Amino acid sequence: MNWYREISPTEKRTLWGCFAGWALDAIDAQLFSLVIPTLIATWGIAKGQAGLIGAVTLVGGALGGLLAGVLSDRVGRVRALQITVIWFSLFTFLCAFAQNYEQLLVLKALQGLGFGGEWTAGSVLLAETMRARHRGKAMGIVQSAWGFGWGAAVLLYTVVFSYVSPEWAWRVLFAIGVIPAGLVLYLRRGIVEPPREARAAGGPTLGPAQQAGTLSILAGIFHPSVLRQTVVGGLIGLGAHGGYHAVTTWLPTYLKTERHLSVLGTGGYLSVVIVSFIIGCFLSAWLQDRIGRRWNVIFFALASAITVNLYALLPISDTAMLFLSFPLGLFSAGIPATMGALFNELYPQGVRGTGVGFCYNFGRIVSAVFPFLVGHMGNSMPLGTALGIDAGIAYGLVVVAALFLPRPQTQVAPTATPQRV
Structure with missing residues (x-):
């Protein structure tokens, strides 16, 4: 500390x-x-x-x-x-x-x-x-x-x-x-x-025409100087929310109806998930300042995809599922714990709030397609297979998008030191 x-x-x-x-x-x-x-x-x-x-x-x-x-x-x-x-x-x-x-x-x-x-x-x-x-x-x-x-x-x-x-x-x-x-x-x-100078720094600078007025602010996040950030950030938000909502929507149903596991309804399971989520946030907090936002997101996305597929494809007992719920909660927390710092460092002051709001919430809205796909695919294949494929696609999207993240040109705060993305 x-x-x-x-x-x-x-x-x-x-x-x-x-x-x-x-x-x-x-x-x-x-x-x-x-x-x-x-x-x-x-x-x-x-x-x-x-x-x-x-x-x-x-x-x-x-x-x-x-x-x-x-x-x-x-x-x-x-x-x-x-x-x-x-x-x-x-x-x-x-x-x-x-x-x-x-x-x-x-x-x-x-x-x-x-x-x-x-x-x-x-x-x-x-x-x-x-x-x-x-x-x-x-x-x-x-x-x-x-x-x-x-x-x-x-x-x-x-x-x-x-x-x-x-x-x-x-x-x-x-x-x-x-x-x-x-x-x-x-x-x-x-x-x-x-202070205004804290918000004026960071990322490419937009001209006054892009910073005046609400509609101009909205259009500003698609200005050529930040268009790449908006596209890549939106895709990361989409993949992160898509994987999370697919898992939380369908994993309990899969384990209860197809694996016939009962531990899902216990306080022990809920406690493990909550504690592991908190620990995952702390782990991500420490790691992202050491290896950078890009590699932190990639690590947690790959780990989440692997853990979900272990859940979905391996023979599993109540006890094993309880133990696996710890890494599942831990890794699922890593990407959300990174997105705040990552998205903020992509935008200049004039459109930073709008850019952060778009990258995070565009993913929340469009990610509804992922739980739908799991249910649709589950009509023609085992639900566990559909869940594993869907989560792999969602978290794979995060990995690919993160590889195209630009490096920030300057910093968000005046007290900042160079920060790796």
Whole structure:
């Protein structure tokens, strides 16, 4: 932790402010998956209807990420982060008062806008505040906050459902979601907007015509000087999200229905996945500042593809699956923990937020094709084979795209030192 003693108080406050925001974001996001059985029983809705709520939340999150990127380029990083935190806290709280399925569907879609926007705004803020030689470590630590938030959501769910009847417990959980709004008070007092010169550095410089106006900012990420970054970054986001969503969507079904394994429903399995995800973020945080963003992404993509295929193709028992869930969670965390630093270092100040928002959220939207392909291919071949092929294609796309990453010409922050991509 010598690096932590080197960074300034401003860097530390920004690090932990973004960490808290992402952890609280994760709590709000994970609570819905935990209360799905209760909603089905209480309101008598179908599983497909519950799945639609999850889907519109993800789509809203992707759109929110894109909008927050543009907003951060227009009004500043801290203000954009404040707006997104207040937004997702407010609509999470309002979910507690939904009287029917239709109301909850709309409220979750609106919540998703803030949920997706918080990562984009916080990622750009932290990248511009943190010095380059420690930027990867800081980004990886913030990404690990998702695992801590996930674990906290499980604990909250356990406590609330132990003392409150189910028909009210889910409302209590959503009402607790207003707590992150208090983080805005800290953001307003403890975190400062990076100076303009910090945002003006990094990557090729766009002219004033490309930096003025919202539409110009959107068009700016396709300007010839950064077009390669946008294409390559978008493909990395697509492959990373595609592999992740294919695995999380179909692996439990495959192991339960075709392998007839029961450990998936145990707390032990969930604990291993959460802990391994957190460790994977820390490993990626340390590694990417040593070997560079490019090779870190390639390593974790290859490791993820291999691990998924071991799951899908090898004879496996409950015990073996429990042990393999550790490297699966660990390697799957490595790419998301790298994307924050990687995407930020590809763009200049004028379009950095927009570029980061696009690369990350373009992948989230289009990656829906990968889970669909697994199901479609599973009609004509074993589901495990389809999953292995699909994950191999998705993570292979990450590897190929990473090989075409350009090297940054200058740095994001004025305190930065040369950083390998």
